Amino acid sequence: MVTLCSEFLSAGSWRKLKKTVIVKDNGRKEKEVITEQDLEKLPYLKALILEALRRHPPGHFLLPHVVSEDVVLNGYLVPKKGTINFMVAEIGWDSQVWEDPMDFKPERFLNDDCSEVRVFDLTGTKEIKMIPFGAGKRICPAYKLALLHLEYFVANLVCNFDWKVPKGGDVDLSEKQEFTVVMKNPLRVHISRRTHH
């Protein structure tokens, strides 16, 4: 399964995608770009972004919310005007909801032959399994824009560059809290331009 899925990200499939070519006035090919239509053909990419938002949400908390009236939740009284912080990361790591929650497995968002992303309610309208963008009326208003940009960003970085971990190096996904959550040990890799023919 993993091999099959990783095929979707292999250099070959990226090359096939690079169809849109920007041609300069003098007729010379300037650069090739990945279009929004191309992203539709990359279910593994979408699954990878969702898994990254589940396992490493940029915000471990939503903006603080305030209770408008007294409410009893699981036997606990939350008084009117009480501040509530939603633990975004913990929600996405719940072992009652996710199998092997601490493992990074984009396949969990794909159907069995990895050809499509399973229908997933990221907005928490029907059920809440992860809330990287919040839920309800204060949900991040830019969540669709953010998802699209994450896909573009990763697609272009992988499509245009070859990424290699240097000998003796390692990719450490430990986190640290800054304005958002960032890598504790920044990524150290050799990148080189992919050659497309």
Ligand code: HEM
């Ligand atoms: C990966 C990228 C992003 C993530 C994970 C994210 C996540 C969030 C979260 C968790 C909230 C709080 C929701 C709540 O308290 O219920 C929020 C609110 C908000 N976000 Fe985002 N966001 C992202 C990108 C963006 C971008 C690109 C913009 C603007 C272009 C944006 C604009 C806003 C605004 C204006 C709010 C406040 C909404 C309100 O309070 O009604 N976000 N975002």
